[in-house]
Amino acid sequence: MEILSLNQISPDQVVLLQWGVVRITATLLYTWVVMAILILVAILVGRKATADTAISRWQNLLEVVVSSIREQIREISQDEPDHYTAFIGTLFLFIGLSNLLLIVPGYVAPTSSLTTTAALAVCVFFAVPIYGISKNGLAYFKEYFQPTFIFFPFHVMGEFTRTLALMIRLFGNIMSHDKVIAILLAVTPLFFPIVMHALGLLIGMVQAYIFSILAMVYIASVTQAHESHGRGP
Amino acid sequence: MHIDWFVFAAQIINFLILVALLKYFLYDRIVKAMDARQAGIASRMEEAERLRQEAGRHLQEMEEKKRQLDARVQEILNQAVRDAGAEKERLLALANEEAQESRRRWKETLAREREAFYDRLRLTSGEIIFSTIRRILGDMADAALEEHVVDTFVGRIRGMDEQAQELLRRSLDDSRSEVTLVSAFELRPDQQEKILSALGPFLSHDVTLRCEVRPELISGIELVSQGYRLAWSVQRHLETLEEAFKEALREELPEVNLENAGGEDAPAQEGSRQPHQSG
Numbered sequence: 001m002e003i004l005s006l007n008q009i010s011p012d013q014v015v016l017l018q019w020g021v022v023r024i025t026a027t028l029l030y031t032w033v034v035m036a037i038l039i040l041v042a043i044l045v046g047r048k049a050t051a052d053t054a055i056s057r058w059q060n061l062l063e064v065v066v067s068s069i070r071e072q073i074r075e076i077s078q079d080e081p082d083h084y085t086a087f088i089g090t091l092f093l094f095i096g097l098s099n100l101l102l103i104v105p106g107y108v109a110p111t112s113s114l115t116t117t118a119a120l121a122v123c124v125f126f127a128v129p130i131y132g133i134s135k136n137g138l139a140y141f142k143e144y145f146q147p148t149f150i151f152f153p154f155h156v157m158g159e160f161t162r163t164l165a166l167m168i169r170l171f172g173n174i175m176s177h178d179k180v181i182a183i184l185l186a187v188t189p190l191f192f193p194i195v196m197h198a199l200g201l202l203i204g205m206v207q208a209y210i211f212s213i214l215a216m217v218y219i220a221s222v223t224q225a226h227e228s229h230g231r232g233p
Numbered sequence: 234m235h236i237d238w239f240v241f242a243a244q245i246i247n248f249l250i251l252v253a254l255l256k257y258f259l260y261d262r263i264v265k266a267m268d269a270r271q272a273g274i275a276s277r278m279e280e281a282e283r284l285r286q287e288a289g290r291h292l293q294e295m296e297e298k299k300r301q302l303d304a305r306v307q308e309i310l311n312q313a314v315r316d317a318g319a320e321k322e323r324l325l326a327l328a329n330e331e332a333q334e335s336r337r338r339w340k341e342t343l344a345r346e347r348e349a350f351y352d353r354l355r356l357t358s359g360e361i362i363f364s365t366i367r368r369i370l371g372d373m374a375d376a377a378l379e380e381h382v383v384d385t386f387v388g389r390i391r392g393m394d395e396q397a398q399e400l401l402r403r404s405l406d407d408s409r410s411e412v413t414l415v416s417a418f419e420l421r422p423d424q425q426e427k428i429l430s431a432l433g434p435f436l437s438h439d440v441t442l443r444c445e446v447r448p449e450l451i452s453g454i455e456l457v458s459q460g461y462r463l464a465w466s467v468q469r470h471l472e473t474l475e476e477a478f479k480e481a482l483r484e485e486l487p488e489v490n491l492e493n494a495g496g497e498d499a500p501a502q503e504g505s506r507q508p509h510q511s512g
Contacts, residue, residue, distance in 0.1 A: 012237045025240055028247075035251050042259035049262045051269030059263070066263045085264070086256035094251060110244075115236050119244035 010175070011108045012115050027113040034098050034110065065093075072213065077220040083134075084216060087127055091120065092212035099174060099204020102181075103197055109204075112175040114167065121167035124215040125159065132222035143222055166214060173207050352482075359478050363471055367451060370467045374417060374452040382416075383424045386454045386465050387431040402435040404461030412440050413457040417450040417466070428454075 014026035045058045055063070069089045073081035098111045110116045132140035144155040177200045184193050393401065405412065414420065414428065425442055453466020 010235075012235070012240055021239055023237070023239055025237065027237075027240055028243055031244060031247050035247060035254075038251065039254050039258065042255055046258045046262035049266040051266050051273055053270065053274075055266075059266070062259065062263055063267055066260060067267065070264075082264075085260050086252050089260060090248070090252040090255050093255065094248065113240075115240045116244050118236055119241050120248060122241075123245060123248055 010113045010115070011110070012113050014108075026108055027110050027116055030098070030101075030108055031110040031116065034094060034101065038093055038097060069212075073216055076213070076216045078224065079220075083131070084219065088212050088216050088219075091124075091215055092208050095120070095170065095211055096205055096208035099208060100201060102178070102200055102204060109174050109178065111170055111207075112178050114171045114175075117167045117171040120170070120211070121163045124166060124218065125163040127215070128159070128218045128222055131219045135223040140222060162214075162218065166211060170207050170211055173203055177203055355482060359475070359482075363475050363478075367467075367471055370471075371448075371451045374467075376418070378452055379416075379418050379420075380424075382453055382465070383420070383427060386456075387427055389465055390428075390431045390463070398435065400461065401432075401463065402437075404458050405432070405435050405440065406437055407459040411443050413443050413445055415445045415447050415450065415455040415457060417446070417448055417452050419446050420444050420454075428456075432456075 011026035011030070015023050016026065016029060017024040041058070041062075045056070045062050048056060049059055066085070066089065069092060070081040070085055073084050073088055077084060095111055098109045101107050102109055129140060132143070144152045146155075177196075181193060181196055181200060184196055390401075412432070414425070420428075425444065429442055449468060451467040451471075453464065453468060455462060455464040455466060455469075
């Protein structure tokens with residue numbers, strides 16, 4: 001069953017149910033599928049999580065993933081990763097699993113919808129000042145006037161453009177890959193799409209990594225910038 | 234390209250819900266488990282390090298004790314070797330001394346036995362000599378000899394000195410009426426008469442001559458009268474000779490009991506008032 005035809009650029013255009021303004025699109029459906037898988041695995045594994053040295057394979061896998069995420073956060077933020085793990089880790093896991101599931105026939109990645117990437121980018125957009133303020137208080141806003149107040153508009157513009165860049169980068173990569181696979185299936189249905197699928201998995205993981213790392217960099221830039229100014233002469 | 238604002242809002246809410254759920258179900262629990270495991274491993278490592286140090290300390294103590302024990306064992310062994318050597322020397326000296334003592338006693342015993350053998354040899358040879366003489370003389374004694382003996386006895390009576398004559402006279406006076414004449418052979422009446430006539434000068438009253446035969450005299454005559462004895466016999470000579478021989482032996486071997494070793498021929502002194510008249 002082809003949910004998304006080639007001429008439909010986004011899964012948002014596939015409406016499954018609609019009650020007035022409430023429209024259940026394919027984006028929402030697959031988002032819930034990804035969320036359900038993540039939460040189910042988390043509950044099943046987390047419920048049996050033990051501090052013993054003998055652990056299950058699933059716990060071992062999740063520990064490797066979580067500790068890798070925390071290690072990356074620690075390297076970038078030069079700080080304890082506890083505050084950022086939930087947000088950054090969830091970004092990575094959600095985007096990564098959304099992209100990995102592309103190998104399932106009939107699946108449409110939620111991240112190939114501009115609405116989803118925009119929602120995630122907006123989350124990052126708001127997370128940056130929230131983390132900044134929680135870390136440094138209102139001194140966070142001083143960053144917009146550094147080195148002089150003239151730079152304030154550029155700072156604000158930078159905030160918007162980088163959010164836009166996050167949004168477009170993820171959407172473009174995943175959507176275009178989805179379309180390339182569809183076109184290649186029509187042109188060379190044997191072998192070559194498999195290679196492209198493998199490449200697509202790599203691209204999907206790279207994009208998930210880039211998105212979450214950039215989010216962490218943005219957050220770290222506001223938490224560490226103030227610290228470096230504070231420590232300065 | 235368009236953005237569905239309802240889906241946009243729903244996706245933001247979805248994401249926030251996902252963050253909250255994953256934080257509760259995944260990150261917190263996994264991180265907590267990892268931290269607990271890390272703390273457990275750290276405490277176990279710390280415990281292991283403590284035990285290792287303790288074991289090292291115990292090992293050092295044990296090695297020290299073992300060294301002390303080895304030294305003590307060596308000391309005891311050395312002491313035992315020294316003691317054993319000293320004991321060996323002592324026992325050797327003791328055994329040597331006992332051996333010398335045994336040898337000395339053996340030599341003494343040998344010497345004593347040799348002396349005793351010589352003594353017995355001397356005594357036995359003396360006895361043999363005397364018994365041989367006695368047997369020879371006994372074999373030679375006969376009537377002719379007896380005649381000589383009577384003559385000799387008479388001659389002796391007559392040849393006595395004054396003191397002897399006085400003794401004889403007094404004893405004959407004391408005797409009531411009987412004088413005993415002991416001889417190896419029975420005396421003929423003429424021989425008795427010859428003797429009585431020889432005694433005549435010493436008699437103050439009549440006496441009866443009672444003759445008695447004793448072959449152990451071998452040859453000879455004895456006159457016995459009231460505590461007096463006048464004797465001339467081979468037996469008496471032999472007794473005198475044997476007595477002299479034993480006296481000589483007694484002087485040489487004072488410890489040898491000659492009374493027991495000398496045999497049955499001890500001289501009978503019988504309280505004679507004077508020594509025997511030897512021929």
